[in-house]
Amino acid sequence: MTAAAASSPTGLAVLVSAVFLACAVEMVEALTIVIAVGKTRGWKSAMEGTGAAVVVLTVLVAIFGPSLVRVPIDTLRLIVGGILLIFGMQWLRKAILRSAGLKAMHDEDAIYAETVAELEAAAARPDRDRLACIMAFKGVFLEGLEVVITVVTLGTSAHHLGVASATAAIALLLVGIVGVVVAKQLSSVPENAMKMAVGVMLVAYGTFWTGEGLKVRWPGGSSDVMLLVLVGIFLAVTWAAIAVTRRSVRPLEVVT
Amino acid sequence: MSTQPSTSLPVRLLRGFAMFWWDFLVGDTPELFVATLITLGVAALVSLAAHANGVAVVLLPLLVILSLTASVARAVHKTRR
Numbered sequence: 514m515t516a517a518a519a520s521s522p523t524g525l526a527v528l529v530s531a532v533f534l535a536c537a538v539e540m541v542e543a544l545t546i547v548i549a550v551g552k553t554r555g556w557k558s559a560m561e562g563t564g565a566a567v568v569v570l571t572v573l574v575a576i577f578g579p580s581l582v583r584v585p586i587d588t589l590r591l592i593v594g595g596i597l598l599i600f601g602m603q604w605l606r607k608a609i610l611r612s613a614g615l616k617a618m619h620d621e622d623a624i625y626a627e628t629v630a631e632l633e634a635a636a637a638r639p640d641r642d643r644l645a646c647i648m649a650f651k652g653v654f655l656e657g658l659e660v661v662i663t664v665v666t667l668g669t670s671a672h673h674l675g676v677a678s679a680t681a682a683i684a685l686l687l688v689g690i691v692g693v694v695v696a697k698q699l700s701s702v703p704e705n706a707m708k709m710a711v712g713v714m715l716v717a718y719g720t721f722w723t724g725e726g727l728k729v730r731w732p733g734g735s736s737d738v739m740l741l742v743l744v745g746i747f748l749a750v751t752w753a754a755i756a757v758t759r760r761s762v763r764p765l766e767v768v769t
Numbered sequence: 770m771s772t773q774p775s776t777s778l779p780v781r782l783l784r785g786f787a788m789f790w791w792d793f794l795v796g797d798t799p800e801l802f803v804a805t806l807i808t809l810g811v812a813a814l815v816s817l818a819a820h821a822n823g824v825a826v827v828l829l830p831l832l833v834i835l836s837l838t839a840s841v842a843r844a845v846h847k848t849r850r
Contacts, residue, residue, distance in 0.1 A: 591809070594809075595805055595806075595809055596794070598805045598808070598833060599794055599801055599802055599805050600793070602798075602801045602805070602833070602836060602837050602840065603796065603798055603801060605837060606798065606801070606837060606840050606841055606844065609841050610841065610844055610845075613845075615844065615845065615848055655789065658789060659793070662793075716833060716837075719833075720829055720830050720833050723808075723809060723812065723829065724812070724816075724825065724826070724829050727809075727812050727813050727816040727817060727825070728816055728817060729812070729816050729822060729825045729826060729829065730822050730826075731826060732826060743830060746830055746834075747830075747833075747834075750834050750837070750838070754837070754838060754841055758841060758845055761845060762845065762848075
């Protein structure tokens with residue numbers, strides 16, 4: 514993608530949508546763990562763990578972020594393309610299986626229950642709850658690392674790291690505010706639809722940048738055209754996969 | 770009391786970092802990881818070695834679609850067993 518093409522409104526809109534939705538989904542998952550820890554073992558430990566994770570993530574980004582700029586752009590796009598392809602296909606696969614009824618529609622209920630069960634099984638300490646702090650840290654750090662990877666890979670490859678970072682910040686802030694206001698697990702968020710949209714966009718970007726990294730000259734002369742074509746193709750494939758999977762699952766459901 | 774020998778912090782951090790990437794890229798869908806490597810390899814051969822740009826343009830999205838559908842089919846098959 515040339516610098517001019519990367520700055521075009523359509524390319525930017527796809528980038529912003531992908532980053533926003535991906536970060537919102539990860540934030541929902543992190544927040545679910547923090548709320549589970551806070552409600553079960555107290556907010557002090559939950560906030561300590563969350564704060565520590567944010568600090569470590571910030572340090573990691575500050576250390577490793579600038580070095581990415583020095584990687585040759587074709588190599589970077591090939592690596593980023595590969596990562597986005599794997600990540601995007603994992604999300605799409607999960608979204609297809611959920612839509613076809615082969616998986617539960619939400620991770621949040623299971624994450625919440627799992628976290629609460631683990632915390633309740635361990636004895637609470639009155640002064641400083643180390644386990645609760647570690648669980649909040651782990652949840653926020655792992656989900657946060659996925660946010661960082663999404664923002665850095667998409668932002669750097671499109672030469673819009675600033676836009677990607679700002680979009681991620683807005684997504685995290687919005688989900689955070691909603692989480693604080695409702696102060697409960699966020700299972701009413703349409704996570705599967707968001708995951709499906711992000712999956713389609715990540716796979717489209719992954720295919721496009723893998724091609725760019727391998728010196729493929731995409732038809733149309735503009736990255737906008739090819740990106741939209743790829744988004745359309747993967748959207749159609751996803752819908753078809755859901756329809757076929759649903760059909761193949763139904764007879765089994767009748768039998769069992 | 771734990772019977773395991775205590776490991777140093779750098780080793781634990783490194784192990785945790787490696788585990789994160791393993792879970793992130795491989796996790797419970799190793800077929801997608803392998804399929805992506807194959808896709809990249811085939812596309813590199815077609816584009817960089819054979820200079821067949823037209824073939825690469827069609828092949829790259831096609832291999833991605835095949836990888837995804839194969840992984841979904843594997844998941845459906847697993848639920849039937």
